[in-house]
Amino acid sequence: MSAELKAMLKAGLSTAEMASRAGEVANLLKTLSHPARLMIVCTLVEGSYSVGELEEKLDLHQPHLSQHLTVLRGSGIVETRREGKQIFYSLTEEKAAQLVAALYEIFCVENQK
Amino acid sequence: MSAELKAMLKAGLSTAEMASRAGEVANLLKTLSHPARLMIVCTLVEGSYSVGELEEKLDLHQPHLSQHLTVLRGSGIVETRREGKQIFYSLTEEKAAQLVAALYEIFCVENQK
DNA sequence: GAATCAATATATAATATATTATAACGTATC
């Protein structure tokens, strides 16, 4: 680990403070820790999509997709807007978006050291 | 979402490429998506600790802690070194450390906009 | 060098939670 990172974190939270956030953070991670949900969220980073569009793009059966969307809604990670018969999903402007960006940088941007 | 982020991600991976990584990333997230394991990993960012030290610091029963450590070892997030009767755990120098740093920045550093 | 103790790991089993498929239901439009 880098000395910088170490120093940054060492100066940080107490165990008690850490514990008080661990639950919240762990819940968010749990919500994102399913391949389908991760794909959904990553897709929504590009913009909003209807359920049908997600279904096609991600090749998931419709009720299965809808169930995952329900989980994401429950965690406040996504929000919906209705447009006629269709329902469009988009990312909530929150920590989840930051997390996805971080995940993207860590896992999807090639090492350019 | 910021336009920068959006642009960054839009230029990124195809759905197929994304899918090929979703499994790996989701597994890592799943491993970290438990409050106790998250606390363990966050603690190890400070440096290496023996099981006994972690037990006291995090107030977990020994077998319970050991079970979580086993999960973290299985995912390659931590590694061990033996010193006499004690076993010291430390973070593996990998993506997990980056992720924890990102989580820390997102959730533990106060908004300094 | 066998008995013992301290530190940690593993096995077992009970319970809870998540995943997935299928089927039934709601809601908007025509």
Added chain:
DNA sequence: GATACGTTATAATATATTATATATTGATTC
């Protein structure tokens, strides 16, 4: 009221969590 688009309910299966009990490994003492 029929059709398109989504959601929710139900139920079967799989996986995770947790507690308790047992095993392993290294150090110590006799």
